[in-house]
Amino acid sequence: MQRRFIQCDVFSHLPTRGNGLAVVLDGEGLSDEAMQRFAVWTNLAETTFLLPPTDAEADYRVRIFTTSRELPFAGHPTLGSCMSWLHAGGRPRTPGVVRQECAVGLIEIDVSGERPAFVAPPTRVEPLDAARLDSAVKALRIDPADVLRSALLTNGPVWEFLELRDAAAVLAADATGASFPEERAIGLLGAHPAGSEADVEVRMIDIWHGIKEDPITGSLNAAIACWLQAEGRLDAPYVAAQGTRIGRHGRVHVSPRGSDVMIGGDVRILIEGTLEF
Structure with missing residues (x-):
C-alpha cells in the first residue's frame, strides 16, 4: 500500500x-x-x-x-x-x-x-535529587559554582534540568566518556549577553550506553518555559538557541499568552x- x-x-x-x-x-x-x-x-x-x-x-x-x-x-x-x-x-x-x-x-x-x-503541556516541577545533580555535574564536567538552579521537570519526558551561569558555561559542558546505568536526559540553560541574536542557549544531552545530543528539543524548551513561568520569571517573549555545539541553528520562540506558554x-x-x- x-x-x-x-x-x-x-x-x-x-x-x-x-x-x-x-x-x-x-x-x-x-x-x-x-x-x-x-x-x-x-x-x-x-x-x-x-x-x-x-x-x-x-x-x-x-x-x-x-x-x-x-x-x-x-x-x-x-x-x-x-x-x-x-x-x-x-x-x-x-x-x-x-x-x-x-x-x-x-x-x-x-x-x-x-x-x-x-501550547506547552502542563509540567510537573520537583526538586532534583542532590545525588543526581552531583552526578550530572560531574558527567558534564561542569563547575559546581556555575550551577544557579536545578529541577526535575516532567511533561511526558523527564528532564534533569540545570540552569548555569551563562551561555558560555552551557556550551562548555562536555559529556565525553560519561555513562550511567540507566538512561538520563539532562537539560541545560544559560543566558546570552544582552543584545545577542538569541536570549538563551539550551542543550539536551542524553546519556546512557553512549552520549547523544539532541539538535533542538521542543518538549525540553516547553518544560523550561513552564518552569520559568512557575518561578515568576516568564514576563516577556524570548528566543532560545539550541544545537550550536553540533552544527545546527535551532531557534525556539517562547512567549507567554495569558496563563499559557507558547512554543x-x-x-x-x-x-x-x-x-x-
Missing part, C-alpha cells in the same frame, strides 16, 4: 540546520511493530504517524516514535506533524488553530501567526512523496 510521506526540518529557518522529522501522513492500519520498524529505518530523532482522531475535538491523532520507543509527547514532532498535515491539505475545525491528539491529551497549535506555536518555531518541508511498506 502506498502512503503519503513528508520529511521536514523543524525549529530553524535554515534548511537542514534544524531537527529532521519523518511524517507518515496515512498511518491507519499500521501495527505498532511496523511503526517502530520504520522509525528505526528512517534513523531520525523521531518519526510520526498521523491517524484519524479518537477525540471529537481533535483534527488528527499522532503517534511519535524514536528509534527505540514510542513517546507520549515531543515538541518538534508536534510542529512538524502539524505543518505537514496542513501542507497535505488538512483543514482544521477552527481556523487558525490545529488541535492535535497525542498520548498526553490535546495539544493546541496556533497557526495564525508568522510561525506555528503550540514556536519555523518548519520547512524538504521531501515529499509516497512510500511502500
Whole structure:
C-alpha cells in the first residue's frame, strides 16, 4: 500500500540546520511493530504517524516514535506533524488553530501567526535529587559554582534540568566518556549577553550506553518555559538557541499568552512523496 510521506526540518529557518522529522501522513492500519520498524529505518530523532482522531475535538491523532520507543509527547514532532498535515491539505475545525491528539491529551497549535506555536503541556516541577545533580555535574564536567538552579521537570519526558551561569558555561559542558546505568536526559540553560541574536542557549544531552545530543528539543524548551513561568520569571517573549555545539541553528520562540506558554518555531518541508511498506 502506498502512503503519503513528508520529511521536514523543524525549529530553524535554515534548511537542514534544524531537527529532521519523518511524517507518515496515512498511518491507519499500521501495527505498532511496523511503526517502530520504520522509525528505526528512517534513523531520525523521531518519526510520526498521523491517524484519524479518537477525540471529537481533535483534527488528527499522532503517534511519535524514536528509534527505540514510542513517546507520549515531543515538541518538534508536534510542529512538524502539524505543518505537514496542513501542507497535505488538512483543514482544521477552527481556523487558525490545529488541535492535535497525542498520548498526553490535546495539544493546541496556533497557526495564525508568522510561525506555528503550540501550547506547552502542563509540567510537573520537583526538586532534583542532590545525588543526581552531583552526578550530572560531574558527567558534564561542569563547575559546581556555575550551577544557579536545578529541577526535575516532567511533561511526558523527564528532564534533569540545570540552569548555569551563562551561555558560555552551557556550551562548555562536555559529556565525553560519561555513562550511567540507566538512561538520563539532562537539560541545560544559560543566558546570552544582552543584545545577542538569541536570549538563551539550551542543550539536551542524553546519556546512557553512549552520549547523544539532541539538535533542538521542543518538549525540553516547553518544560523550561513552564518552569520559568512557575518561578515568576516568564514576563516577556524570548528566543532560545539550541544545537550550536553540533552544527545546527535551532531557534525556539517562547512567549507567554495569558496563563499559557507558547512554543514556536519555523518548519520547512524538504521531501515529499509516497512510500511502500
